[in-house]
Amino acid sequence: MSDDAALTYTSYLALDEVLAAQRPRSTEHDEMLFIVIHQVYELWFKQLLHELAYLQQRLEAGDTARAIRTLRRVLTVLKVVVAQIDVLETMTPSQFTSFRARLDASSGFQSAQFRELEVVLGRRDEGAFAHYPEDDPGRRRIVEAMARPSLWESFQSYLKTQGYDGDLLRVYADDEGAAVVAEHLVDLDEGLQEWRYRHVKMVERTIGDKAGTGGSSGAEYLRSTLFRPLFPELWAVRRDL
Numbered sequence: 001m002s003d004d005a006a007l008t009y010t011s012y013l014a015l016d017e018v019l020a021a022q023r024p025r026s027t028e029h030d031e032m033l034f035i036v037i038h039q040v041y042e043l044w045f046k047q048l049l050h051e052l053a054y055l056q057q058r059l060e061a062g063d064t065a066r067a068i069r070t071l072r073r074v075l076t077v078l079k080v081v082v083a084q085i086d087v088l089e090t091m092t093p094s095q096f097t098s099f100r101a102r103l104d105a106s107s108g109f110q111s112a113q114f115r116e117l118e119v120v121l122g123r124r125d126e127g128a129f130a131h132y133p134e135d136d137p138g139r140r141r142i143v144e145a146m147a148r149p150s151l152w153e154s155f156q157s158y159l160k161t162q163g164y165d166g167d168l169l170r171v172y173a174d175d176e177g178a179a180v181v182a183e184h185l186v187d188l189d190e191g192l193q194e195w196r197y198r199h200v201k202m203v204e205r206t207i208g209d210k211a212g213t214g215g216s217s218g219a220e221y222l223r224s225t226l227f228r229p230l231f232p233e234l235w236a237v238r239r240d241l
């Protein structure tokens with residue numbers, strides 16, 4: 001059944017809602033960019049979660065072709081979100097300082113979708129939902145994601161469907177679809193580390209060693225998250241390849 005009004009570009013894309021959702025708290029020129037960038041991020045995080053769920057389903061079904069295509073899309077989106085940091089880096093420290101106090105205690109710590117991404121990609125410690133109140137819907141999604149298999153577990157199921165017992169050396173020796181999937185997982189791992197690195201550099205150049213609005217030490221805390229690979233086994237196997 002269709003609605004009364006004809007579908008339009010504006011109604012299909014719900015632009016009245018999307019374009020009414022930028023609400024700066026100051027009159028500072030740069031606050032609009034700060035809001036738009038974060039909203040774009042959250043939309044891409046949503047798309048990444050959507051693609052990763054499909055990827056896990058395809059892996060578990062042993063569908064190499066679709067898994068590779070989906071991984072390629074995920075990697076392309078990841079490249080775009082890393083590149084977006086360039087735009088925010090056109091904002092100078094004093095421009096950010098001009099509205100930073102208006103952010104109160106809000107912080108990237110509260111991006112439930114980013115945390116959910118980490119959990120889908122394998123994060124399992126309780127720190128993943130530390131900044132979320134008990135009844136927070138974001139916290140519920142993070143906890144639910146923890147109860148589902150991680151991408152690594154889906155990859156292990158995939159290897160079984162392809163006749164491998166988990167021996168990565170055999171996967172790489174065959175150099176077929178499963179090895180391509182494994183290499184794309186390395187790309188994904190490297191890509192997320194790249195995002196963390198670019199984010200820290202952005203933070204260092206914008207707020208120096210100031211503490212974060214979310215209560216952490218800021219850049220120092222972020223540097224401590226830099227070398228946490230998603231799939232350590234895929235890095236370790238390289239010594240034998």
Ligand code: HEM
Nearest residue numbers: 041107108109111114203206207212213214215216218225
């Ligand atoms: C001027 C730009 C930015 C600054 C100065 C900045 C600063 C910070 C700081 C200091 C933290 C540590 C938490 C805290 O104590 O507040 C943090 C965490 C975080 N930020 Fe940003 N940020 C910026 C832009 C962004 C953007 C564009 C995103 C994209 C969504 C983002 C996402 C995150 C996430 C997900 C965390 C949590 C990271 C983790 O715990 O591993 N930030 N940010």
Ligand SMILES: N[C@@H](CC(=O)c1ccccc1NC=O)C(=O)O
Nearest residue numbers: 103106107108109211212213214
């Ligand atoms: N944590 C940042 C503030 C910040 O960047 C931020 C604040 C609100 C919403 C998103 C943010 N971006 C990422 O951390 C700071 O300490 O300046």
